[in-house]
Amino acid sequence: MRLIYTRTSPFARKVLVCAHELGLADALELEEDHPLQAGSRVPLHNPLGKVPALETDDVQLGTLIDSPLICEYLHTLVEGSTLFPSPDSPERWRVGYLHALGDGVMDAAVLLRLQNQRALVHRSEQWTNRWHAAIDRSVATFEMHVATLGAPEGPCTIADVSAACALGYLDFRHPDYVWRAAAPALAAWFEGWSQRDAFVQTAPPPD
Numbered sequence: 001m002r003l004i005y006t007r008t009s010p011f012a013r014k015v016l017v018c019a020h021e022l023g024l025a026d027a028l029e030l031e032e033d034h035p036l037q038a039g040s041r042v043p044l045h046n047p048l049g050k051v052p053a054l055e056t057d058d059v060q061l062g063t064l065i066d067s068p069l070i071c072e073y074l075h076t077l078v079e080g081s082t083l084f085p086s087p088d089s090p091e092r093w094r095v096g097y098l099h100a101l102g103d104g105v106m107d108a109a110v111l112l113r114l115q116n117q118r119a120l121v122h123r124s125e126q127w128t129n130r131w132h133a134a135i136d137r138s139v140a141t142f143e144m145h146v147a148t149l150g151a152p153e154g155p156c157t158i159a160d161v162s163a164a165c166a167l168g169y170l171d172f173r174h175p176d177y178v179w180r181a182a183a184p185a186l187a188a189w190f191e192g193w194s195q196r197d198a199f200v201q202t203a204p205p206p207d
């Protein structure tokens with residue numbers, strides 16, 4: 001399998017964390033490509049022009065796009081994986097909700113980062129406020145649900161992976177954004193998750 005990815009993408013990190021958790025990291029060939037750089041080959045793999053994309057070994061299946069789908073695919077390759085609760089489990093919706101929330105924080109934080117790279121005159125205060133508010137509310141929601149996240153040293157679900165990658169990306173790209181004071185239990189949980197091997201192994205490179 002070949003993962004087309006960017007080392008700084010939180011969505012790609014989600015896939016890499018899942019691969020590590022599942023013992024599949026060595027089965028992944030990595031192809032680094034930046035979708036926003038001229039000459040990027042990402043659109044050849046994903047019509048949306050986004051990373052991550054996973055070229056599977058299954059010729060019928062071809063390439064998968066979108067991190068939730070890719071992570072779920074990896075989960076199906078490993079018997080006994082706990083990443084995605086079974087479809088008939090009540091946990092499925094709780095985990096799915098928190099997974100979507102973490103991904104949404106990443107979406108807002110990535111858009112905020114792109115906007116911060118534009119000249120001041122091209123920035124929109126209205127959108128900046130909207131993305132900040134979405135992140136604030138989502139962090140508060142994670143804080144409310146923190147007891148339902150997995151213990152940092154135990155088996156994990158995709159909700160834990162998404163929450164950790166979202167918080168890791170906030171710290172990486174928005175270091176001035178102060179979220180820990182408003183979410184102390186989440187901060188303690190993230191402190192534990194930050195030591196997890198799969199998370200340490202997939203840290204983005206320093207700028």
Ligand SMILES: N[C@@H](CCC(=O)N[C@@H](CS)C(=O)NCC(=O)O)C(=O)O
Pocket residue numbers: 006008009010011035036048049050051052065066067068103110
């Ligand atoms: N929903 C997608 C989001 C992927 C995404 O937004 N990736 C960013 C990098 S962090 C990207 O490739 N952006 C390029 C673009 O929007 O053209 C997923 O979960 O994989």
